[in-house]
Amino acid sequence: FLGLTALSASAATEMPPLPDVTGDKVQADGDFKIKFSIGTTESGAQYRGLEYFEKIVEQRSDGNIQVDLFPVAQLGDDREATSALQAGTLEMTMPSTSPLVNMFPQFAVFDLPFLFPQPEMADAVLDGEIGQQMLEDASSQGLVAIGWGENGYRQLTNSQHPVEKPEDLDGLKIRTMENDLHLDIWRTLGANPTPMSFAELFTALEQGVVDGQENPWITIESSKFNEVQDYATETNHVYTPFITLVSARFWDRLPEDYQALVRDAATKMGDYQREVSRTLNDQIKQDLKDSGMQITELSPEQVKVFQDQLEPVYEDWRDQIGGELIDDIREQVQQAQEQ
Numbered sequence: 578f579l580g581l582t583a584l585s586a587s588a589a590t591e592m593p594p595l596p597d598v599t600g601d602k603v604q605a606d607g608d609f610k611i612k613f614s615i616g617t618t619e620s621g622a623q624y625r626g627l628e629y630f631e632k633i634v635e636q637r638s639d640g641n642i643q644v645d646l647f648p649v650a651q652l653g654d655d656r657e658a659t660s661a662l663q664a665g666t667l668e669m670t671m672p673s674t675s676p677l678v679n680m681f682p683q684f685a686v687f688d689l690p691f692l693f694p695q696p697e698m699a700d701a702v703l704d705g706e707i708g709q710q711m712l713e714d715a716s717s718q719g720l721v722a723i724g725w726g727e728n729g730y731r732q733l734t735n736s737q738h739p740v741e742k743p744e745d746l747d748g749l750k751i752r753t754m755e756n757d758l759h760l761d762i763w764r765t766l767g768a769n770p771t772p773m774s775f776a777e778l779f780t781a782l783e784q785g786v787v788d789g790q791e792n793p794w795i796t797i798e799s800s801k802f803n804e805v806q807d808y809a810t811e812t813n814h815v816y817t818p819f820i821t822l823v824s825a826r827f828w829d830r831l832p833e834d835y836q837a838l839v840r841d842a843a844t845k846m847g848d849y850q851r852e853v854s855r856t857l858n859d860q861i862k863q864d865l866k867d868s869g870m871q872i873t874e875l876s877p878e879q880v881k882v883f884q885d886q887l888e889p890v891y892e893d894w895r896d897q898i899g900g901e902l903i904d905d906i907r908e909q910v911q912q913a914q915e916q
């Protein structure tokens with residue numbers, strides 16, 4: 578290919594330095610260890626957020642809480658890590674909400690296609706009453722949900738050909754998260770979706786078990802999917818949040834002052850992840866182009882074709898998710914758009 582070796586994307590884009598820790602030291606009795614597991618790699622925005630969390634908690638607890646980070650699903654994929662929290666064998670994880678809808682059906686609202694036209698609208702919902710209520714509701718079944726983070730807008734990649742319109746997806750094998758609404762989206766568009774955990778994804782792409790997948794630019798780059806996927810389409814079809822979960826067994830042993838510290842650090846981590854992911858998004862898209870990926874950017878009219886084809890998904894899932902919740906969010910989004 579022109580005799581050029583593709584530049585590694587991560588070589589081009591650097592993570593911003595971690596912010597300084599603010600806030601007083603917190604005194605409480607006991608020494609604690611937090612093993613914090615995620616599925617994405619050390620070079621992603623999610624991990625950068627975790628590093629900030631570690632720095633805040635360790636500095637402000639004066640080393641009494643030690644945080645150890647485990648990326649790339651070393652301690653299990655999203656569902657396995659969540660089960661480990663319930664069993665009390667792992668202290669923290671930060672999965673996408675999508676593979677957890679079997680436990681928390683309302684999370685499926687975030688899987689609805691093209692729900693949030695701007696990331697700030699997702700922030701308003703997650704940080705507002707709806708998001709806070711969801712954290713409370715998810716603080717059950719052996720888990721304590723203490724904050725949101727940003728996974729981001731998902732983009733389609735594949736190994737076969739450029740995708741500009743739904744017909745181009747005909748028969749393409751697309752990996753989705755383990756979530757029925759995502760399966761519905763890709764079936765409705767004419768693709769052939771297969772659910773799979775993130776931990777299995779690179780190998781599945783490499784071996785051609787699936788032709789494509791969808792994830793934010795930053796994940797495509799940090800997981801090196803561009804090395805096994807030549808084509809991408811900037812679809813922005815779903816905005817997925819991350820949710821910060823703690824094992825209830827661990828939480829109940831933590832002195833209240835430390836609980837407050839961990840909660841505060843989780844909020845700061847989430848805000849920082851949003852900032853990193855948004856700052857780097859376009860830059861990383863450019864790095865991916867520079868590395869040889871062919872990226873199709875859709876016009877608003879082309880996006881509308883996908884959107885219109887997916888509108889029935891809203892009706893199909895209305896009862897299961899709750900019509901009132903969907904209407905509330907759509908109304909908030911509408912109001913924000915009019916401002």
Ligand code: KDG
Pocket residue numbers: 615616617623654655671672673728754774775776791792817
């Ligand atoms: O750390 C999070 C990952 O495990 C996963 O949730 C990323 O969006 C993701 C996916 O596609 O599974």
